[in-house]
Amino acid sequence: MEPESGANRTAITDFILLGLVETPGLHPVVFVLFFFAYLVTVAGNLSILAAILVEPKLHTPMYFFLGNLSVLDVGCITVTVPPMLDRLVSHRRTISYDACLTQLFFFHLLAGMDCFLLAAMAYDRFLAICQPLTYRIHMSPTVQRTLVAVSWLCAFTNALMHTVALTTLDFCGGKEVNHFYCDLPQLFQLSCSSTQLNELLLFAVGFIMAGAPVVLIISSYIHVASAVLKIRSVEGRKKAFSTCGSHLTVVCLFYGTGIFNYMRLGSEEASDKDKGVGIFNTVINPMLNPLIYSLRNPEVQNAVRRVFVGRRSLT
Numbered sequence: 387m388e389p390e391s392g393a394n395r396t397a398i399t400d401f402i403l404l405g406l407v408e409t410p411g412l413h414p415v416v417f418v419l420f421f422f423a424y425l426v427t428v429a430g431n432l433s434i435l436a437a438i439l440v441e442p443k444l445h446t447p448m449y450f451f452l453g454n455l456s457v458l459d460v461g462c463i464t465v466t467v468p469p470m471l472d473r474l475v476s477h478r479r480t481i482s483y484d485a486c487l488t489q490l491f492f493f494h495l496l497a498g499m500d501c502f503l504l505a506a507m508a509y510d511r512f513l514a515i516c517q518p519l520t521y522r523i524h525m526s527p528t529v530q531r532t533l534v535a536v537s538w539l540c541a542f543t544n545a546l547m548h549t550v551a552l553t554t555l556d557f558c559g560g561k562e563v564n565h566f567y568c569d570l571p572q573l574f575q576l577s578c579s580s581t582q583l584n585e586l587l588l589f590a591v592g593f594i595m596a597g598a599p600v601v602l603i604i605s606s607y608i609h610v611a612s613a614v615l616k617i618r619s620v621e622g623r624k625k626a627f628s629t630c631g632s633h634l635t636v637v638c639l640f641y642g643t644g645i646f647n648y649m650r651l652g653s654e655e656a657s658d659k660d661k662g663v664g665i666f667n668t669v670i671n672p673m674l675n676p677l678i679y680s681l682r683n684p685e686v687q688n689a690v691r692r693v694f695v696g697r698r699s700l701t
Contacts, residue, residue: 398557400482401576403473405566406661417474423669424467430676431456437689444689447525448514448629451507452679454534455636458503459672462496465489466567466668483557486568491549493567497644497667498541498595504637505599506533511630512606516613544595551584565661567668572660596641603637632679639671 406416438444438453469489473479481489513521548570556579565572570588574581607630614626643666680686 400480402479402562404564413474427463427673431459434676436693441689447510463672465492470566490568491545495545498544501599502537505602508603508606516609
């Protein structure tokens with residue numbers, strides 16, 4: 387379709403987010419569920435972060451990356467859920483064009499950072515298990531900070547690229563977004579100009595953003611598995627696999643939902659399924675991460691207890 391005039395492009399000043407359910411009677415139920423999920427997610431991730439900060443035993447590269455992951459989880463759910471709760475309370479479903487783009491930018495910034503951070507965590511496990519003698523050299527504080535800084539830079543570039551590319555589209559028709567937050571596939575459906583280049587950009591950059599970390603993660607764990615299987619001690623093998631198992635669980639949840647959502651290039655028929663994927667990306671994954679990382683990790687469990695009940699009661 388030929389793009390409309392510049393005047394038509396500025397005619398759309400806001401969008402209507404249809405939300406999870408359109409039945410008004412279910413809005414209180416949705417509010418309570420997501421408000422509770424938000425509180426649990428923030429409390430869980432901040433507890434992990436506080437435990438890492440106050441417990442000297444957790445001042446290691448693995449927990450440095452885990453602390454950053456907790457910050458990302460809090461940010462990801464904060465970008466999407468509180469605005470949705472506000473719309474449920476105010477019975478107002480509109481979101482301005484600028485606010486929509488801002489939400490989209492920060493969501494992709496945090497999600498992109500997640501991609502690279504999970505890869506950095508896999509690389510850390512590879513060095514710790516496969517090259518223990520040189521681990522402290524190869525994963526020094528400078529290296530840790532560099533990995534995080536480069537991850538932020540790549541994620542920022544990705545988010546800015548998609549946001550700027552979206553501003554080139556014309557929105558001159560429908561305003562209803564079949565989702566509870568602004569995201570690329572749903573906004574593509576509302577454009578009255580061609581989205582072919584935007585979809586190609588989403589697929590190509592998404593393939594790089596997901597593909598490169600996945601290759602690093604898989605190759606790291608192939609070497610890790612080979613090294614762990616050579617350990618004669620059953621207890622040693624169990625400890626190595628337990629630290630890696632938590633990370634692999636988070637990787638599968640994150641990449642599984644992300645690939646489903648963005649590698650399809652968004653079809654209108656899948657919009658309702660996209661809501662479910664969106665809940666996984668923005669609510670369930672961030673809420674489960676603290677549980678996954680602490681469930682089989684006595685060090686984290688003890689550190690969290692110390693945060694809340696103090697050191698004396700545990701000594």
